[in-house]
Amino acid sequence: MESRVIIHLDMNAFFASVEQQANPELRGKPIAVVGAAHRTVITTASYEARAFGVKTGMAIWEGKRACPELIIVRGDNKKYTSTSRQIIAILWEYTPLVEVFSIDEAFMDVTNSRALFGPAETIAYQIKARIRHQFGLTCSIGIAPNKLLAKLASDLQKPDGLTVIPPDRVGEVLERMPVGGLCGVGKKLQKQLLLYCNVRTCGELGRCDGELLVKRFGSIGSELKRMGQGIDDRPVVPVEEEEQVKSVGHSMTLPRDIDDREQILKRLLQLSEMVGRRARKHGLAGKTVSVSVRLGDFYSNVQKQTSLPNHINLSDDIYRTAVGLFDGMKIDQPIRLVGISLSNLRAGEDSQPSLFGGTSRKEHLTAAMDALNNRLGGFTVTFGSLLDAGEPGSQVISPAWRPKGVRNVFFQNT
Structure with missing residues (x-):
């Protein structure tokens, strides 16, 4: 049976990038988008700000301490949702199987689209070029046999990257990949996997005793093992089917x-x-x-x-x-x-x-x-x-x- 071909698109520093395109005076400068002018956290930082250590979730004063020149920009939801809808419309031109993961992320199942548009890499490059031309924005794209691996792949080259994980290289990629690269495995779970199972990499997680994982982590234990093996059977679910x-x-x-x-x-x-x-x-x-x-x-x-x-x-x-x-x-x-x-x-x-x-x-x-x-x-x-x-x-x-x-x-x- 032919493997599915899944694309994961992740817009780079989306809110900050949209603001920089809307206001040329912000381009090339460290900016942070926040929800309000007082007592709030940073929702997105530009790559110029990230170079100073400014991160999503920081309080404004923490961001200012890391980068004294940081420019605070109050977010504009209408601007972001409008841009996101237009980007999603571009994706729909290549396949009806588009799942909006968040305002700046989406999955596409292009298994059957290749007959019309060519290889998945060609589709990805076309999408990246259209988004850059129409909006002045960049995105990172991952291509893999399933959603789990496609999202992992899109995280490997940021910003403006394109990474392909073919089916015959899944084991090789996962062998040394830290478990934190898997979607849903946060810092707390990473610490628990290391403490209880001596697991640091996806390869080790995939080889870990399934019964031990279930004993330590309950019902998600068996799913963790499957994730470590790169197994993910979830379909791409369009909005209307959610x-x-x-x-x-x-x-x-x-x-x-x-x-x-x-x-x-x-x-x-x-x-x-x-x-x-x-x-x-x-x-x-x-x-x-x-x-x-x-x-x-x-x-x-x-x-x-x-x-x-x-x-x-x-x-x-x-x-x-x-x-x-x-x-x-x-x-x-x-x-x-x-x-x-x-x-x-x-x-x-x-x-x-x-x-x-x-x-x-x-x-x-x-x-x-x-x-x-x-x-x-x-x-x-x-x-x-x-x-x-x-x-x-x-x-x-x-x-x-x-x-x-x-x-x-x-x-x-x-």
């Missing part, structure tokens, strides 16, 4: 640690409106509301949820439920982050009777607010109690982003 989204959620890091209940309730109301508006936009309603908070020590988290008798998507209903959950939490220090999610979803819920006795007038007002805010943006029309609350913070695109459906607007504020 599973239905399971939840709609927003969270925000607060400008400062807050212990004042009135101020926290304002944030809960903002989040409830953001969650509700997005659920209504996509005709979704949920029965389970969850509230999560991160405390001022940064490490402590408290979460509470409840399931309701009816499906809801009106902001007021979500808010009232969230307040009840928040008041039931035991919190002994100021709050750094707060989030709300709506799950146990059902589609076809453009409107529904309010759980708390709402009237059609309330539903009509909600629909009018949604229409205005969707057209004008943000919280143009909002609740009176939020007039002095300000915007809820810059929105950073989640890895759950997809070019269609509710995932398209799944944001996390930081």
